[in-house]
Amino acid sequence: MARTFNRRNFLGGVAIAAGSVSLPLRVAAQPSPLDARGRQIMEIARREVERAGNVLWRRDIAGIADFSAHSSQPRFHFANLEQGTVRSFLVAHGTGSDPEHDGYLDNFSNVEGSNCTSRGAYVTWEWYKGRYGTSIRLGGLDGSNSNALPRAIVMHPATYATPEHVARWGRLGRSNGCFAMSPDNFREALWHLSGGRLLFADQLNLEGDGKIEPSPPITG
Secondary structure: OOOOOOHHHHHHHHHHHHHOOOOOOHHHHOOOOOOHHHHHHHHHHHHHHHHHHHHOOOOOEEEEEEOOOOOOOOOEEEEEOOOOEEEEEOOOOEHHHOOOOOOOOOOOOOOOOOOOOOOEEEEEEEEEEEOOEEEEEEEEOOHHHOOOOOOOOEEEEOHHHOHHHHHHHOOOOOEOOOEEEOHHHHHHHHHHOOOOOEEEEEOOOOOOOOOOOOOOOOOO
């Protein structure tokens, strides 16, 4: 979000700088404030990182996937807990979760062979070379996604998860339950979300103003 330019504040800052050259203009360096949805995302990220505890190796950035939003919308949010910023990307859901292929996730499942997306908290593991190239292994931390490893639920790049695919079809393609991203955006995940960080997926209704319900304790 662009920072609103305030001429009065700018002139005041110039006057202060003229009177004391050593005084930094801190106002210019402050990040733009988060909107209501950004604050919700940050609240969920902090809550889930705290819930995961020592399972995580890194606690600086968390991925929050809101599968209540249509697949044509940027619904995979990178919450930087150190900088207080949120960046959002496209992400696909599983074929079993959207049998009508209308772009909306209808249901979650943890069952092998369901090709569904699973809800819950994950820990991101190492990179590996798979069917879609470099991918990120995931470990399920909740009972609702405990089969992530045997189901080979991972993060990977896919051409059906691009803005061009949305422009042509009005929605993303579907995965086998994996978190598929545009190849360009997936590079962001490799650098900023892999290596022991948190990924949390659910139908969060972030476009609304509903209360954020707490998640159950992680017991694994």
